[in-house]
Amino acid sequence: MAWVVRGEFRKLWIGQLVSASGSAVTTVALPLVAVVTLQASAVQMGALSALSIAPHLVFGLLAGVWVDRWSLRRVLIWTDLGRLVLLGSVPVAAALGWLRIEQLYAVAVLTGVLTLLSDTASQTMLPGLVPCEDLLRANSAALLNYNLASTLGPSAAGLLVQVLTAPFALVVDAASYVVSTVTAYLIREPARPPARSRAEVRLSAGLRVLFGHEMLRPLVVSAGVAAMAGAMGGPLTVLYLVRELHKSPGFVGLTLTTFGAAAVAGTFVATAWCDRVGLGRSYLSGVFLASLSGVALFTGITPVILLGQVFAGLGMSLFGVPQRTLRQSLAPPHLLGQVIASWRTLVIGGQTVGAGLSGVVATGIGIRPTLLIPTAGMLAGLLVAALSPLRGLREVPERARSVTRD
Template sequence: MAWVVRGEFRKLWVGQLVSASGSAITTVALPLVAVLTLHASPVEMGVMAALTVAPHLVFGLPAGVWVDRWSLRRVLVVTDVGRAVLLGSIPAAAAVGALGMWQLYVVAVLAGVFTLLSETASMTLMPALVPRDELIRANSAHLLNLNVASTAGPSVAGLLVQVVTAPFAILFDAASYVVSAVASYLIREPRREVAERSEVRLTDGLRTIFGSPVLAPLAVSATVGAIAGSLQGPLIVLYLVRELQWAPALVGVAITVFGAAAIVGSLIAPGWIRLVGIGRGYITGQFIASLTGAALAVGFAPVVLLGQALAGLGMSLFAVPQRTLRQSLVPSSSLAQVTATWRTLVIGGQSLGALTSGLLATTLGLRPTLLLSTAAMLIGTLVAVLSPLRKVAVLEWVGDLAAR
């Protein structure tokens, strides 16, 4: 990725890489703080998980308006510093014996708000730092950060928790945000067009998305895919252990296969998109990922592992063109709102799917639920296939469409 990670984008990329690595540690360490240090009940764990997602649903639409009004670099710096302080408060409170679940709840909510603002700002800033013809590769590089961090992070987190205990493992994430804040501060942010405050409405992101013949089906396809994918997400470990009676080591292999395939997908995505076109790149990625539920339902170990590989590979192949299409089709003055609105739709879809999965698994059984998730994801793919999205080959074509 050296050929893309250059100039001002390098600073953004380095900051995101460091903070993503720290966040991957906290993803494991924070629940362990609740379980091992505070002896949280299942209800308390559920509340904390819900509070982590809640900011994206409650503040998703206003976040786009807020970010549109502020300097993007300033948003990145402030949110990094804010998360460093929030996460640093956990080991500090633990050291003096004052840590409680209420503090974890506050951290979960506020860190979720800062993450929403930071992700919206970084996705909005990227097209200003990268020429249009390098957006695909830049998004691939950004996704590589997330995939490497999420694959290696849990193992590192487990080791840190064992060595320094869960609260103090979170210090590494707090430190990562300090590094990210410095990298963000060094970015020279280009001037961008900003709409007049009186012209901005909360629904502008929705209007932009569903007023576009490409973004509208892409949003529907992505949201349906998010709901379908999250139907199986909470059930995978349960299915592998209880239904297939896999040993924990083999479960770990399956999770690692997913992460490794996601890394490979982020590396090959630019070449694949050049070969088949950006619209079909999204469609093929969505289709490949949709086969995961069916592969899991087969239950034969090699097929299950193949399904995990398809999930990771497909996720990267559809994520890169999805992000690039938004960045290239939406004017810079509206991109923050569209990005925040998109996160509200997709994360809201994931929340709905996760909440529904347990009910469906109890009513229908684990295997039928996995097959249902595949069918639903294929419907999301079909939405994209039947739309103008499949004809989008290059970003110049998208630009022509935006001008109409």
């Protein structure tokens, strides 16, 4: 994979790797600031978590319109600088004794908006930085960034919080945006189709592309259903392991680390697997493997639980790489930002609904039976894709060139 990380894509990849690692630290450090430094209540913690997600749901469709109209390179630069200032304000306020929970709320919302714009812009820019034949490998490399950060970041965050205290651990994330700003500044932005006039832009354009294409429609429905179902298991896993199986915190950490390590390993084999079985079947096999974690947890057998986490991590990469590549290949270039943003809105929206339902369902029928619902839901999403033309798709399609009527 390393050979594809070259040229202009190398600059984007390095910047995103550094900023993703810093963001993974903030994912742990910001809630710890609220809990340890400000003694936040359960209600305040819930509000902080919700405000971190809200921008993707409220501004998701708008973000696509903005990204398709603005310079992608400038979006990356200004969103990095904005997050540098916002996150840097927390340790400054803490040092001066001015830090309040309202500031954390504002930081959560505003960094969420900037991250939404940055992620949409980077995925929109990626196809223009690599040849079509390298797109699959480039997406594997991009997903590797996320998986590495998600696996190593929380552990690093815990150590930094212990050494520096929670507010000052955020300095690491703020500093990461200095590096990503520099790399974004050095990128030579690829040419793009002319932006459409304001009168021609419709907020629903990305949704129309997703649901109007014979390949993208089953893909987004499948992914949305699977994301909602999978999110039901996330909030319950730790609770189930500790309260019902009486596992130690060390085992909980091992379980999460196993998933992360498998996801990282999956990014190295995803391209070869796609080449061997085709993009469609790689997506199907990835969803199937990811669905097994719920059944594995239900058994309560330690080796089976760990094996389920291996399957889930591998599966996430095996379906994630073709999923990203197909969005970038099949969407009309002038609407790519809106397509990516619409996808994120639907999938993250599904995850939000699933996570919210998990507690209600578990209260009604118990935690253990609820763990089977993610498996059933993900298999339902798998069935949607398996009964569509997506199943027989083998190679990366030519990028859409026609102007989609919207």
